[in-house]
Amino acid sequence: SAVISQKPSRDICQRGTSLTIQCQVDSQVTMMFWYRQQPGQSLTLIATANQGSEATYESGFVIDKFPISRPNLTFSTLTVSNMSPEDSSIYLCSVGGLAGGRPHEQFFGPGTRLTVL
């Protein structure tokens, strides 16, 4: 498996502001994903971060609200824009396609706990 880190680990933000979350992997990976886990609920996929092209968003999530970058095979960012209290969640980065592993197995970072006041 790989070492996956996320920054920040937690933040408290004011409504109307934006926060950018970083995900860094210690080895090159084929796939990177962003999930949201709302309080007491399970994980919901926001989007697939595609290297060198626009992210692929799931139903209910739009690029203007959750812009994503993936400049290379080890790094991605998720921005939560114009935040409201409903955006308070844990945001998780996951990776797939590790060298020597099965391409569809995903491994998760530690998460970013976001609270919007």
Add this chain to the structure above:
Amino acid sequence: EDQVTQSPEALRLQEGESSSLNCSYTVSGLRGLFWYRQDPGKGPEFLFTLYSAGEEKEKERLKATLTKKESFLHITAPKPEDSATYLCAVSNFGNEKLTFGTGTRLTIIP
């Protein structure tokens, strides 16, 4: 649309009391069924992947099994450190997306 249902929502066991967690799924062409463990405030930790009915995987006190409609996570003689939320997810051959269940919150009482 893929669906995953986990039961029970919560389970409290005495240390050493074996039990099973259930994951029922509906998927259009199962690529894999995945079990994860999630501790409070942390990201999910990968446990197992199962690919076809009849397959079994084991890790320490955990054993995962798979049928065409459901998977079981059997925990044998659990210890307090096994307390966590256990998540089940599926993926289909159409894409790399994981569809998660809502999890079973397991508490092992010393």
